[in-house]
Amino acid sequence: MIKSIADRLFKWFCHPEYYPDIKGDLEELYSGHLDTNSKTAPVRYLVDVLLLFRISLLRPLFQNSILKDTGMLKNYFKISIRSLSKHKLFTTINVVGLAVGLASFLLIYEYTQFERSYDSFHPKADQLHRVSYVRISNGEIMDKDAMSAYPAGKMLQEGIPEVQLYTLSKQFDEVMVRIGNSLIRERSVITADENFLKLFDYEVLQGSKEEMLNEPNAVVLTKSRARAYFGDENPIGKTLETTGDVGGTLKVTGVIQDIPDNTHYRFDLMISDKTLVGSDDYDSWNYNNYYLYIRLAEGTDLKELTKKSNEVAYTSLNGEDRNRKSFNQLDIHPVQDIHLNSDFTYEPQLHGSKRAVRFLMIVSIFILVIAWVNYVNLSTARAAERAKEVGIRKVIGAFRKQLIIQFLCEALLVNLISALVALALAEWSLPFFNQLVGKEVIGHVWNHPPFLKVLLLFTTLGTFISGFYPAIVLSGFKPMEVLKGKFQNSNKGVFLRKLLVVLQFAASMVLIASTLIIYLQVHYMQSKDKGISLDYVINVYVPDHNLEGSDQQEAFDAKLQSFKEKLKGHRSILSVGGASNLPGGESADINSTTTNVGLVGLTEPVSMLTYAQYNDDGFMDAVGMQLIAGRNFDRTMKSDSNAFIANESFMKRFNLPDIESLVGEKLKMWGKTFHIIGIVKDFNRTSLKSQIEPTLYMPWMEANNLVIKLDPVNYQEGIDYFEESWQEYYPNEAFDIVFLDERFAQLYDQDKKFGDTFLVFASLAILVAILGLYGLASFLSVQRSKEVGVRKVLGASVWEIVFLFYKNFLVLLGLSAILGFPLIYYLMNGWLDGYAFRIDFPWQVSLISLGVVAVFALLTVSYQVRKVAVLNPAKTLKYE
Numbered sequence: 072m073i074k075s076i077a078d079r080l081f082k083w084f085c086h087p088e089y090y091p092d093i094k095g096d097l098e099e100l101y102s103g104h105l106d107t108n109s110k111t112a113p114v115r116y117l118v119d120v121l122l123l124f125r126i127s128l129l130r131p132l133f134q135n136s137i138l139k140d141t142g143m144l145k146n147y148f149k150i151s152i153r154s155l156s157k158h159k160l161f162t163t164i165n166v167v168g169l170a171v172g173l174a175s176f177l178l179i180y181e182y183t184q185f186e187r188s189y190d191s192f193h194p195k196a197d198q199l200h201r202v203s204y205v206r207i208s209n210g211e212i213m214d215k216d217a218m219s220a221y222p223a224g225k226m227l228q229e230g231i232p233e234v235q236l237y238t239l240s241k242q243f244d245e246v247m248v249r250i251g252n253s254l255i256r257e258r259s260v261i262t263a264d265e266n267f268l269k270l271f272d273y274e275v276l277q278g279s280k281e282e283m284l285n286e287p288n289a290v291v292l293t294k295s296r297a298r299a300y301f302g303d304e305n306p307i308g309k310t311l312e313t314t315g316d317v318g319g320t321l322k323v324t325g326v327i328q329d330i331p332d333n334t335h336y337r338f339d340l341m342i343s344d345k346t347l348v349g350s351d352d353y354d355s356w357n358y359n360n361y362y363l364y365i366r367l368a369e370g371t372d373l374k375e376l377t378k379k380s381n382e383v384a385y386t387s388l389n390g391e392d393r394n395r396k397s398f399n400q401l402d403i404h405p406v407q408d409i410h411l412n413s414d415f416t417y418e419p420q421l422h423g424s425k426r427a428v429r430f431l432m433i434v435s436i437f438i439l440v441i442a443w444v445n446y447v448n449l450s451t452a453r454a455a456e457r458a459k460e461v462g463i464r465k466v467i468g469a470f471r472k473q474l475i476i477q478f479l480c481e482a483l484l485v486n487l488i489s490a491l492v493a494l495a496l497a498e499w500s501l502p503f504f505n506q507l508v509g510k511e512v513i514g515h516v517w518n519h520p521p522f523l524k525v526l527l528l529f530t531t532l533g534t535f536i537s538g539f540y541p542a543i544v545l546s547g548f549k550p551m552e553v554l555k556g557k558f559q560n561s562n563k564g565v566f567l568r569k570l571l572v573v574l575q576f577a578a579s580m581v582l583i584a585s586t587l588i589i590y591l592q593v594h595y596m597q598s599k600d601k602g603i604s605l606d607y608v609i610n611v612y613v614p615d616h617n618l619e620g621s622d623q624q625e626a627f628d629a630k631l632q633s634f635k636e637k638l639k640g641h642r643s644i645l646s647v648g649g650a651s652n653l654p655g656g657e658s659a660d661i662n663s664t665t666t667n668v669g670l671v672g673l674t675e676p677v678s679m680l681t682y683a684q685y686n687d688d689g690f691m692d693a694v695g696m697q698l699i700a701g702r703n704f705d706r707t708m709k710s711d712s713n714a715f716i717a718n719e720s721f722m723k724r725f726n727l728p729d730i731e732s733l734v735g736e737k738l739k740m741w742g743k744t745f746h747i748i749g750i751v752k753d754f755n756r757t758s759l760k761s762q763i764e765p766t767l768y769m770p771w772m773e774a775n776n777l778v779i780k781l782d783p784v785n786y787q788e789g790i791d792y793f794e795e796s797w798q799e800y801y802p803n804e805a806f807d808i809v810f811l812d813e814r815f816a817q818l819y820d821q822d823k824k825f826g827d828t829f830l831v832f833a834s835l836a837i838l839v840a841i842l843g844l845y846g847l848a849s850f851l852s853v854q855r856s857k858e859v860g861v862r863k864v865l866g867a868s869v870w871e872i873v874f875l876f877y878k879n880f881l882v883l884l885g886l887s888a889i890l891g892f893p894l895i896y897y898l899m900n901g902w903l904d905g906y907a908f909r910i911d912f913p914w915q916v917s918l919i920s921l922g923v924v925a926v927f928a929l930l931t932v933s934y935q936v937r938k939v940a941v942l943n944p945a946k947t948l949k950y951e
Contacts, residue, residue, distance in 0.1 A: 073114060074113045076117070077120040078120075080120060081120045081123065083130075085128055085130060086130045087130060093123065097119060097120070100116070148480055151480045151484050152484065154481060155485065161846060164445065164845065165442075165449065166485060167842060168441070168446070168842050169442045169446065169486060170492035170496055171442065171835055172438045172440075174492075174494075174500070175435055175832055176436065176438060176439040176529065177526055178435075178504050178512075180525060181519075181522060183428050183431065185333060185512045187428070188333050189333045189407065189409070189410035189411070189423075190333070190334050190410070192333070193271055193406070195366060196406065197405070197407065198235075198368070199405070200367060200403050200404060200405055201403070201406055202223060202227065202365060202401055202402070202403055203215065203219060203403075204359055204388075204665075206397070206399055206665065206678075206679075208678075208679075215402070215414060215415045216415060216416055216417055216663075217413070217418050217419070218362060219239075219359055219361055219363040220358060220359055220361065221353060221354050221360075223384065223387075224239050224363050226387060228365075230383040231379055231380060231383060234365050235367065235368055236266055237365045237366075238263065238266040238270050238363075239263075239344065239364075240261050240262060240267060240344075240364070241262045241362070242260070242261050243317060244258070245260070247313060247612075247805075248300075248311050248312070249311075249313070254614070256805065257296075259340070260338060261340075262317075262341070262344045262347060263284055263291075264284060265281070265344075267341070268280050268327075271364075273327045273330065274328040275327050276294060276326045276327060277297075277305070277325060277326040280325075283325035284344065285345075288319060288322060288342075288346050289322055289324040289342070289343040289345075289346070290324065290340055290341065290342050290343070291323075291324060291327060291340070292306060292325075292340060293326070293327055293328070293330060294328055294329050296339045296340060306323045307324065307325070314614040317342055317346065335409045335419065335420055336362070362419065373403060377401065377402070380401050384400075384401055385400075388400065388401075395678075397679070409422065411423050411425040411428060418657075421821060424825070424905075426902055427825045430585070431829065431832065434582065435832065437581075438832065438835055438839055441839050441843065442843075443533060444575055444843065445839065445840075445846065446538070447537055448568050448846075449843065450537075450541030475542045475543065478542035479534065479535075482534050482535075482541070482542070483538070485537075486534045486538075489533075490526055490530040494516060501513065501515070507828050508824060509821070509824045568847075569883060573886045573890065574887075575840045575843065576883060576924055578836065578840070578891075579836065579920075580887060580891035580892075580917070581898065582833035583837065583920035583924065584895040585833065585899055587916045588903070588912075589822075589902075590830075592903060595909075596759040596819055596822070596906075602697065602753055603754045605654060605694060605811040607780065607782070607783050608693060609778075609781065609809065609811065610776055610777065610779075610809045611776075611777050611779075611797070611807060612776055612777075612807070613631060613634075613801065613804070627773070628772075630800065635649070635689070637796055637800075638792075638793060641789060643788045646689055646692040647689050647693065647777065648689030648693035649773065649777055649778065650685065650771075650774050650776050651684055651774055651775075653776055653811060653814065654694060654754075655757070655811055655814035657818070661683075661756065661766075662682065662683045663680060664680075664741075665681075666740060667739075667740070668739070669739045669740075670739070671736070671739050672737075673727065674727075676739060677724075679765070681721065681740075681765060681766070681767055682765060683767050683768075684766060685770070686768055686769075687771060687773070687774050688706050691703050691751070697751060698749055698750070699719070699731060699751065700734045701734035701735075704716070704748075704770045710746070711748065711770050714746045714770065715738060715747055716748060716749040716750070716768040717749075717750055717751070717766070718751050718765065719750065719751075719753045720753055720762075720764065720765040721766055723765075731750060733750070735747065735748075759908035760905070790808070844927075848876075848931055848932045876932055877929060877933075880929065880932055884921070884924065888917075891920070892917050895916070895917050
């Protein structure tokens with residue numbers, strides 16, 4: 072068997088003149104091998120054959136092989152250059168279309184690769200997983216929380232051998248760092264234990280990796296933050312004074328490299344985990360406030376591990392009762408999948424969208440394919456023009472293989488020029504592209520090897536895809552038919568050309584409709600009534616410096632209350648309130664608890680996820696919350712310290728018919744009894760991507776987040792007075808105000824960037840399609856110039872001739888609508904389903920997209936056709 076394969080291989084590549092003699096020598100060697108060892112003889116024969124694979128012994132690949140005759144190869148390129156130079160419109164359209172297509176595809180490809188690369192830079196990244204909580208009720212997933220309780224890590228490592236190492240980390244909303252007399256608001260602060268840098272191997276620039284997080288009150292800075300605080304001085308051993316959620320003196324024990332953008336868990340300050348000893352949630356099962364990461368042994372079956380983990384953790388999560396209808400369980404998720412595939416609440420960062428990445432990739436492929444389609448269309452449209460050239464070449468002895476190489480050389484030349492233009496376009500547009508997607512995906516393209524490799528790959532691929540079919544068509548003409556003029560009326564390639572135009576029209580329709588639907592959805596989210604009013608509402612944070620002792624706290628509270636009363640006295644300040652959390656935050660920007668909740672005497676306690684916010688008696692007026700039953704908090708009533716206000720979503724969970732009548736009832740929660748004094752109308756605290764959260768509002772009369780409603784007419788006067796009063800009461804604190812409507816608008820930055828990016832590249836795709844249609848209409852009108860001349864002689868008007876061309880394109884537009892309408896619905900209705908609050912599918916958008924494509928197509932066609940239709944028939948028919 073091996074010998075026969077070797078014989079066929081040798082006969083295939085060996086030059087016929089040398090084959091008989093060398094074959095005889097091989098047989099003699101084989102006989103000798105058989106005498107020595109009959110089992111290895113076939114293998115040694117195969118080795119001898121392979122050693123004979125030399126250029127000097129190879130048969131010609133073609134008759135008149137271009138490998139041996141470089142003059143022929145030069146001739147092919149010379150003719151290609153002449154042909155391309157002669158038809159400048161054809162060349163320009165193809166080069167521009169292919170260059171735009173390649174540049175767009177490659178930039179989006181780099182962006183999608185960046186989005187998919189999140190957390191892949193860690194050592195053993197495929198073994199890193201995050202442990203999260205999932206709430207199950209009656210067999211359905213009710214809530215998914217990215218956080219875990221502190222003891223869960225230790226329990227998993229001790230109970231499951233596959234868990235090699237774990238680390239726990241907590242994220243803070245903000246920490247105030249005092250530098251001299253000013254405060255710096257740090258919003259990227261976490262805690263971490265000594266295992267954190269073993270799982271996430273960030274580069275340590277200063278300090279001991281093994282010891283920098285071992286002691287309480289230690290802090291590790293990123294390189295940029297260390298330079299911001301200490302300049303070029305050595306920061307190790309220096310201290311930072313902090314206030315807010317983490318207060319006190321922190322000692323700098325290490326400096327690490329800045330955290331890359333492509334990670335789901337970014338930070339600037341990392342405080343030692345032991346600093347939290349003594350806090351309520353430290354080492355407690357009652358609070359899900361920590362991100363738990365584990366490293367698994369290689370080859371671990373994730374499904375089996377999840378089952379085993381939930382078996383080990385069930386009692387700690389739910390108690391002894393194993394027949395509960397509502398219970399908590401663990402979810403173990405690969406770290407590399409979090410950025411694009413997480414649907415959990417309390418994510419540490421605003422995560423990306425797998426659908427958005429997929430949509431942009433589809434757009435980039437559309438652009439590239441449309442550019443390739445243009446080349447095929449224009450090349451086959453020129454078939455009649457090239458037919459005589461092919462016929463003459465065949466008559467004087469050219470083989471079909473040589474003609475195929477000739478036309479592939481043309482395609483290669485066009486694609487190479489396009490690749491160089493694409494490289495220049497990508498480098499020039501890179502700053503704009505990075506700004507468009509909101510992150511620096513790549514610094515430069517010309518020195519980025521992955522970009523250049525993909526550019527080379529798709530240039531080669533494009534040469535064959537765009538050039539192969541035209542080469543086969545053009546080289547297949549029969550000399551007799553061509554030279555007798557029979558080819559002029561041939562329909563060769565017409566069907567494919569029409570099919571490709573239909574696909575171009577359909578793709579353009581999908582892109583236009585998708586762009587409009589994305590815009591409508593983003594506009595809907597931004598303009599929808601949120602249920603509260605945040606216009607001219609500002610916020611400032613008043614740090615309490617972690618005061619110790621009741622006397623200090625009372626003094627702080629009295630000062631804060633006096634400050635609020637002073638603000639209320641100004642005519643430009645309509646109301647002043649305070650809260651623990653502000654509207655317009657992300658999913659993690661609110662407190663929550665999973666506990667048994669029930670209405671005393673009305674319902675049985677049910678375990679549910681409840682969101683909780685603390686605010687004073689002025690907060691509701693400041694943000695325009697609407698009471699539908701009951702009343703607001705009253706600081707003069709001591710009983711309100713034991714009272715709740717609930718939103719509609721919270722009360723609806725009890726499935727009682729009249730929720731307004733529940734005001735005054737008692738709520739059993741955390742083993743205590745509370746009074747429900749009011750019910751507020753639901754409003755969107757966060758993005759409209761999320762459902763409205765079932766929330767309880769609890770009294771905190773001296774909440775640190777001040778919320779001030781300004782008079783729209785004199786709002787600047789109110790801000791000035793606010794700042795003056797701030798300097799009087801808190802002269803050493805940073806006056807850092809935030810407009811809440813701007814804070815809310817930031818939630819849609821990602822959607823707006825996606826919409827803008829989609830619009831830009833969809834426009835480029837449509838532009839490339841129009842360019843191709845322009846060129847195609849130009850060639851077709853010139854090709855039918857004699858027919859147009861005859862019709863004019865017979866009395867046809869210019870617009871009758873234009874309409875004659877229109878009829879063909881109108882049929883193609885109708886076919887594209889049949890293909891495009893279902894695609895638009897399937898793609899975009901699925902995209903809209905990802906939003907909790909969404910628009911109804913706008914059917915009229917499909918018709919608008921068809922209309923836009925029709926207008927552009929018919930204008931393009933009429934422009935080219937009219938240039939031929941207005942010609943004097945004497946010019947077009949003078950040689951007939």
